[in-house]
Every structure is written in structure tokens, then in C-alpha cells.
Amino acid sequence: MPTSYDVIVIGGGPGGYSAAIRLGQLGKKVLCVEQERLGGVCLNWGCMPSKALLHVGEVIMQAKELEHMGVTFGAPKLDLATLNKWKAKMIDDLVGGIGSLYKSNKVESVFGVAEIVDKSTVKVAKTDGGSETYTCAALVIASGSEPIPLPNMERNSKTILNSDDAVTLTDLPKTILILGAGVIGLEFATIYRRLGADATVVEMMDRALGDTDLEISQTLLRSLKKQGINVHLKTKCASVEVRGSKVAAKLEGELTETREFDKVLVAVGRRPRTPKGVDKLGIKMERGFIGVDQRRMTNVAGVYAVGDCAGGPLLAHKAMKEGVVAAEVIAGLPAAYDPMAVPNCVYTDPQVATAGLSEEQAKAAGYEISVGKFRLAALGRARTVGITDGMVKIVGDKKTDLVLGIHAVSPMAEAMIGEAVIAIEMGATVEDIGLSIHAHPTFGESIMEAAEALHGKAIHIVNTKTG
């Protein structure tokens, strides 16, 4: 007799572990099947290790910038072994944290590769050998996503990398070519640049960061350029050739040349990963992703999907919310995934954080918009840390003054964006934000100033009629 559970969750990443923990809280008997490590890409190969590396690089950079303020340090000495050890421990601690949350919520886990036999039966080829079959009343698929490989650029993890390799710093390249100016490409460009490499980014599209507000992404690209990160738009890498320890890349487009790099990082995007046997369920797929409704239920009753495998945006916080929603729905609660805005953060220097509609998206959606902008050059707090680049932009509905989107390219943008999400979720007007006192001096003030600027009332800039 196979062991039977109320719910089996396939995948222990942010979507899967959030679902499993909430299900545990709601008294369900849960089994989580994870093929590698709890925490998924986010904890092990994505958000957490990349942010750790970004932090290290940021401190190195800031130390260097203190020269202008009369403080000098010696040149930084990088001990990769220690850095990797620290990073590995940080990750282990976090992964262990998920393990203890599982324990305290009575969530069971098994490591191995899951295969769906039918909607209530999952067979696991266990990592430690053998296979076991489990049954369940409800199934949550949280199998995540994986980097998209490029043909003829086969990953060898030494010279041709994907993002999983790139967070594992075995040696520091002097030059690195990054294919793709999305979030991952630009964050790695920032990491490698801060650690001393020469980073070149090529992007086939005519803009960076996908559909991020164009003015925001352009502002970021200018800052990156000052840091020595060159992003070449409308440029593709036609081919690569491994020459010993180097890679020769043939670039075509705005930058046309063949150049040798120590490493090439393929960061052209991620694609959904679905468990074996999912096709047997007759689940409706949507462009490779598992189709779900507001409850995160698939067209097959009792089968749910959350996180990257269930559609974009491919963000951990979106997956976590979905995991909680699916868990609550399974427990009979009236939950639904119905956000008005999903924030997005990019940990470059300066950071980019956005919520809601960009100027172009708002126009495309048929809004007549008003736009308020505030540049960091006029922000006292930015000046105190020697920063002049960056801006905050508010897109409002001209007719109702509703906040449609808030976009920041600024230090601490990650901390500011929560205000934007709450504003949009609560149906705040731009005026509401302008009328709310923002602490001084903070980076967050720039949101208030942008709001006031939209109505031509900002104090710290000369107001011009906008939008």
C-alpha cells in the first residue's frame, strides 16, 4: 500500500514550500517531493547567492568611492574560497530554515525525481536509491523553471556558463560576455564588474529589462555605462568557439566584431520545467506553462500549479503568493490570486524596482495618463551618499488620478516599491501619495516628490508641465 497524503507538492522552491507550509498550518498531511535541495532556484542558485555576491561587490565599490570623501583603503583582496564558503553556509542556513519550518508544520519531504502516474499518484525515483509511490487527494505542481540553453553554445560550466554556474565563482574571469540584458544578465554584469571583470552585455532587443518602463531602463543603462558595463542593444551573438580556456564570440548588430572572452554567460531567459507524466493528466498548457485559474487550479480538478511552471512573471514572491493561494483553496478557503500589481526588483547599481503599468503599457491599455518624475539629483538623501543618477516616475490616470504604476531607478528601490504596491492595491490616487508625509531625508521621499510633480507641485524641483 502506498503511503497516502492529503496533498503532494512537487517542488520545494518558493512556490512549493509556501504551499506545503501553509497546508501544514491548515492541518493537511503533506508530502513535498524535491529533486535537489529545498528552497529551489531562489535559495540555492538564484536570488540568494546572487544577492550575496552583489553585496560583496557593492561594499568593494563603496569603499573605492570613499576616495572622493577622503578615505582610502588598500586594493581589495578577493579570497574566492572563503567567499564561496561563506555563501554556501548562508545558503545552508536558509535551506535548513525551510527544513525546520517543514518539521514544525509536520510537512514531510522526500528527495528524488517525481513522476506523475495519475492525478492522485506520484512515483518518486529517490535520490538515495529505489523508488516509492505515494497517493494524494490533491496535487500541487511547483516544478519551477530552468535557464534556456542556446543551440551551438553548449554549456560546459567552465567557459560557457548558465546562471547556475555563474553564481558558483570558481575563478574570476577578466572578461565576460553576457548574452541577454534582462534581470539576470544585468545583475551578473554588475556582480562580475564589481569583482573586477570587464563585462560586456549583448541584447537582441532594442531595450534592456524587457518591458520595464523605457525611460527607467535607459536611465539604468547610462549608469551602468559609467561603471564600465557596456550593454549593446540590437546585437546578437551569432556563434561561439571555445579556444582553449577562452571563447571567441562572433557578435553581429550594433556591435559587430569577433572577440575573445574568458567566459560567456547565456542569460537569455528561463523556460518552465514540468514534471514527468504531467502530459498524462490532460492538463491545458499555455505556451509551455501549465494553465491555471485564479485559484491556481488547472483544468483537472484537484491538480494545482504554482510558481514559474504556471506562468509569468517568473518571480519568487509571485510563486510564494500562489503557493499560499493554492494551499488555502485546497483547504476550502476562498482564496484567489488576484494581484493588482506584482513588484519587480533588479539589483543593479542603482537598483530598479517597478510596480504597475509603465508609460507605454498604460497608454496601450487605453488610459490617458499623467506622468510625474523626480530625479535623484534633487534628492538630499542621494547627495549624502554621493549619488546623482536615478529617478522615480509615477504614471497616473489623468481622469481619475489613480496610481497606475510607480517606477524607480534608485538606491534602495527595493525598499521603496512596497509603498507603490500598497498604493495600487488600495486604489490610491497620486494625490494621496503626495499628501502623505514621507520621512526626510530618505530615498522614499522621491515617490512623494514625483507624485507632487505630477500635479506641478513638487517642492525640490522646478515643475514643468508633464504628461
Added chain:
Amino acid sequence: MAVELEMPELAESVVEGEIVKWLVNEGDRVEQDQLLVEVMTDKVTVEVPSPYAGILLKQVAKEGEVVPIGKPIAIFGEPGEKIDDTTKLEHVTPHVQPVEAATPANGKVEQQTAAASEAPKNARAAEPAASTARETADTSLAGKPLAAPAVRKLARELGVDLAAVRGSGEGGRIQRGDVERVSKAGASEAAPAAAPRAQAAPSALPERVPLRGLRRNIAQHMVHSKHTAAHTLQVDEADMTELVRWRARSKERAAERGVKLTYLPFFVKAATAALKKYPFVNASLDDAASEIVLKKNYNIGIATDTEAGLVVPVIHDADRLSIFDLAREIVNLAEKARSGKLSHDDITGGTFTITNVGSVGGLLTFPVINHPEVAIMGTHSIQERPVVRDGQIVVRSMVYLSLGFDHRVVDGALAARFLREIADLLAAPELLLMEGN
């Protein structure tokens, strides 16, 4: 000057009416005598015409709301006229057209189906949505109604479709109170609720069908009857062997006269005869006067299953009708019931009811008395069964008869005698010939 329209008196002894459907949207112009609103009582559905030409400023009573006679249902005025709590209102009671052939089943066949299935509801939703789009354009973001996350969650918990809520907050923002109000009213304001509700799991979600119109009437009526009468059950059986032969012999003759002869006319005939013999079964209890009312006419209700639910058309003066007449009347009433054409008279005045569950199946039923009557008979399927006659096991066509009766008026012995009388009449159909015509 704005005019307030009151709920008209819809039919005799009717004290309230349920707004089934507004036929005119707020803000639209109405001509005098244009049909304005469908109102349903426990007896009939009426389309109320407008006594006034002007703009329908406000539907004071929402669809699904039950409004006492004389209370306001709508406000009329001039184009652009604003109304608030201080507006002086003139009162008008519309004249109701003679009750258009309508029973709880009428119109409701259509209405009720609309309320019971999601698809037509959505179809209906599309229409008012267009008219409210103007109002809600300012109050939605990315096509979603403007409501904070906690309000959206509350709406899900209460099963309220936010698209159907008019927000009272600034710029039409939907507040907690708005959701609670709509939930309590059990009705939508802009459009019927048809939101997918994230509730049960892991397999199928329950579908929630609003309790409206006929269904609500049935619910209220049944509970009232169960709470009022001292429900008791008596069961007997009748030997139908002779009657089965009789009917077989008469079927052709009946068909020649265009009559489809079922067993039901015989049950009605036997019941009327028994009611004449036992007047306390053809009665009601007047609680207020502490008197038992013995009815002098024999009006037999026939419980009829329609798509919308149970209706009980009445065969008036059944004691004066022949078997063929009864058969015709039964077919006639059943057709009217199913096509929603029963008149007010067709469904009132009953003194006793028969529910022929035998046509559906089952062994025995304990029918709920059609209050204020004091008894209801259930008839079941006629089956060949082995029975003992003169010490021999023989095969006879048998039927179970059940009697739900109000023990306040009818004692067990009376019920037993009454049912036995019917059984005897059915067993010896020639006796039915002796009964009144």
C-alpha cells in the same frame, strides 16, 4: 418633482411582493403604462406597468428584495433631477393590470432557469454591465473593480461578485460595508453575481444558486407547513387489479374522445368520495378563531413537477366531474403548469392535494401537507405483487397509498378510515360509478 412609486396591491390577501426583475434600467426613460418591473407574490407573478412617464431615477428595491405592499420601489423624476434624503416625494401606487396568467410557475420557468444556471446569468450580466460601465469606468483599475485586497477577500468569503457591487467610497471605491450590504441583500446591484468562487477543494466547487422566486416560495411554504401542522403519516395499500382491467378496457374509448386515461383521475375520484364521507379531512384550521373550517367544495390540488419546481394546480369541484372530465382537466392543468400559463384561479382554492410520486418511482413518500389544507395523499406505482387471497398466494396489482395529515384536526383512526375508504373504492371501481357526477 420626484415621484415615489409604491408596491401595488398585487392580488387578494397578498401582503408583499418580491422584485423579480427590473424591466427598465435606472436613468432610462419610461412611458406611461410601459411595463416596469416583474413582481412575484406567493401566488402570482405580475408585470407592473408604470403609472407615470419620466425618468426612472432610482430602483429603490433591488432584484430579489421582498417589499411590503405600499412601500416604495422606485423614484421617478425629470431628466437630470437629483434626489437625496431631503427630496420631497409625491407618492403614487401603480394600477396593476388584471393578473396576467401567471402562477408561481409562470415566468418563473424562464426566470428561475435564469437564476439557477450560470450561463444565462452571465448573459443577463452583460446587459446591465453596459449601463453601469459608465459609472464604473472611473472605479476600476485594469478592468478590475476598485477594492482593497481585504475587501476583495471579504467578497470572496461572502460569495459576492465585486463587478456587481456599487462602491460607496470616493470615486466608487468598494468598501467593506458595500460588500456586506450586497451579501445581505443576497442580490447584486449592477449585475447578478456569477463570480467563480474559490471555495471548496480539492475537486469540484459547489455551485451556489440564489434562492429566488418559486424556489424561495416552496422553501417558505414547506417550512411554514412543517412548523404549523402536526404532521403524521398513515400508509395503506389498495388492490388495483380490477381497476387495471377497467382502465385497459376504457382506454380505447377514452382515446376516441381525445382523453389520455391515466390512473390519476381514479385516485382523484376516490379521494373526493372519501372526502365527502369524512369532512374533517376536507378542512382547515382557523387558529385565530379556534375553529375548524369544513370546506363544502372539493377542490383537489395535483402536485406537478415543472422545470422550475413544484406547483400545485387545482381541479375545482372535482366531485362534479366524470372520470373523463377529470382526465382532461389533469392534462390541461399539467400543460399549463409546464408552459407557465396557470392563472391565479388555477392555483388557489384547493382543499386537498394528491401527489402522484408513483409516476416517478419510489416505494413510499411522506408528503408535506399543502397548508392550510389538513391532508395530502401520496400515490405510488402500481405493481404486481404476490398477496394472499382465501389462503392462496395470488398475483394482484397493488398500490401503496400514503396520507400525510395534520393531527391537530385529523386523528389517526380517521386517517386510517379515510385511506381505507379510498382503497376500497379503488379495489371495486364500480363503486366509483356511484359517486357524484
